Amino acid sequence: IIKKSNNKSVTAESAKVRQLLPPFLRAHAVKNYIGDMDYELRQHLEEYWTGHDQVEVCPFVAKYTFALAVKLLLGVRDATELEKLAKPFVEAAGGIIAVPINIPGTRFNRGVKASKRIREVINGIIAQRRKDLADGTADPSQNLLSHMIVEVDKRNQDTKNAPTTDGDMSSDLLGLLIGGYDTINTTVVFIMMMLVDYPNVYQEVLKEQMEIAKEKSSGELLNWDDLRKMKYSWNVACEVLRMRPPTVGAFRVAKTDFTYGGFTIPKGWKLHYLPHYTQRNHEFFPNPDKFDPSRFEGAGPAPYTFVPFGGGARMCPGNEYARAEILVFMYNIITRYNWERLIPDEKVVIDPLPRPVHGLPIKLIPHKTQA
Numbered sequence: 001i002i003k004k005s006n007n008k009s010v011t012a013e014s015a016k017v018r019q020l021l022p023p024f025l026r027a028h029a030v031k032n033y034i035g036d037m038d039y040e041l042r043q044h045l046e047e048y049w050t051g052h053d054q055v056e057v058c059p060f061v062a063k064y065t066f067a068l069a070v071k072l073l074l075g076v077r078d079a080t081e082l083e084k085l086a087k088p089f090v091e092a093a094g095g096i097i098a099v100p101i102n103i104p105g106t107r108f109n110r111g112v113k114a115s116k117r118i119r120e121v122i123n124g125i126i127a128q129r130r131k132d133l134a135d136g137t138a139d140p141s142q143n144l145l146s147h148m149i150v151e152v153d154k155r156n157q158d159t160k161n162a163p164t165t166d167g168d169m170s171s172d173l174l175g176l177l178i179g180g181y182d183t184i185n186t187t188v189v190f191i192m193m194m195l196v197d198y199p200n201v202y203q204e205v206l207k208e209q210m211e212i213a214k215e216k217s218s219g220e221l222l223n224w225d226d227l228r229k230m231k232y233s234w235n236v237a238c239e240v241l242r243m244r245p246p247t248v249g250a251f252r253v254a255k256t257d258f259t260y261g262g263f264t265i266p267k268g269w270k271l272h273y274l275p276h277y278t279q280r281n282h283e284f285f286p287n288p289d290k291f292d293p294s295r296f297e298g299a300g301p302a303p304y305t306f307v308p309f310g311g312g313a314r315m316c317p318g319n320e321y322a323r324a325e326i327l328v329f330m331y332n333i334i335t336r337y338n339w340e341r342l343i344p345d346e347k348v349v350i351d352p353l354p355r356p357v358h359g360l361p362i363k364l365i366p367h368k369t370q371a
């Protein structure tokens with residue numbers, strides 16, 4: 001329990017964004033992104049991993065997830081534009097969970113300055129996109145930003161509503177980029193670590209993914225039906241999300257007085273939940289420190305015991321997008337490679353999300369017959 005809540009404006013602002021998100025983040029929209037996710041990853045692998053026998057996983061994954069999010073959410077494909085966003089983005093993401101001391105030299109201060117620079121770049125992209133939408137060279141259904149501009153402009157015509165500004169939109173978009181960045185990075189990095197540590201699990205995932213690869217013609221991109229077949233792979237990803245939930249939790253406000261564990265929580269108090277503790281509860285996850293993807297077979301864990309994406313009305317709206325990106329990643333890496341850790345006992349730090357301290361350097365062992 002943190003404190004009595006007084007932060008109504010943040011809640012109202014996120015509620016506004018939430019209304020604009022579903023068409024672009026729900027399963028029916030995510031279906032259309034799978035080809036792009038796959039294509040972009042193949043390009044990245046070709047550029048950064050093909051022909052190398054030693055690589056670092058963390059920077060590679062970060063580059064890929066960022067380029068993909070900028071393409072799918074903002075519709076930006078141009079390398080110069082991407083570079084303008086990429087540099088300050090890493091500092092902005094790093095300042096999100098930092099001691100809020102805004103003086104030069106602090107991580108928080110660097111994050112604030114970087115997010116200002118990103119908003120300026122996004123404001124420029126919004127202005128250009130408005131022109132492109134007006135002269136018909138952009139399509140409103142192409143990406144989240146184009147859709148947002150059309151919806152916001154429509155809504156702003158109704159003078160009863162307080163207008164949503166371009167600044168509001170760029171803040172929301174920055175929030176989205178950040179929300180789906182470190183979370184996915186952390187998940188795929190730990191999947192790669194676990195698959196080295198549990199070779200029997202690696203073999204099972206390989207078998208499942210090779211079955212799918214066998215059915216594809218050369219160069220054919222993944223689609224929704226392929227992802228639906230990746231049941232065991234998703235159980236593995238869920239077990240990683242259970243043992244290493246990327247987020248340190250989220251907040252809720254008590255709507256009424258209630259008692260929990262012998263403590264009375266008064267109405268209006270702010271609460272913080274921690275997926276890490278819930279997901280290691282012996283009652284729901286026997287032998288909780290054991291990596292065991294079979295926990296997710298059949299009906300899986302009881303409701304609200306597995307909460308890496310939160311739960312209820314404010315559950316993460318990016319969960320389908322995340323699932324697709326994680327599975328596309330697993331397919332591409334596993335059908336191409338086996339790998340070994342170059343630092344077998346590499347330490348994990350929490351900074352503020354968990355990450356291997358040296359960026360997970362690995363030795364790549366390509367399969368003899370590639371997918």
Ligand code: HEM
Binds near residue numbers: 014179249
């Ligand atoms: C493995 C990947 C991800 C994990 C583990 C994750 C986890 C979470 C969690 C725990 C929350 C708080 C939910 C709550 O309040 O109970 C959240 C919120 C949110 N996430 Fe994600 N997330 C992931 C990926 C994404 C992606 C890919 C996007 C966008 C493309 C995204 C966008 C958001 C947004 C906008 C919110 C705020 C929702 C609101 O306040 O109503 N997330 N996420």
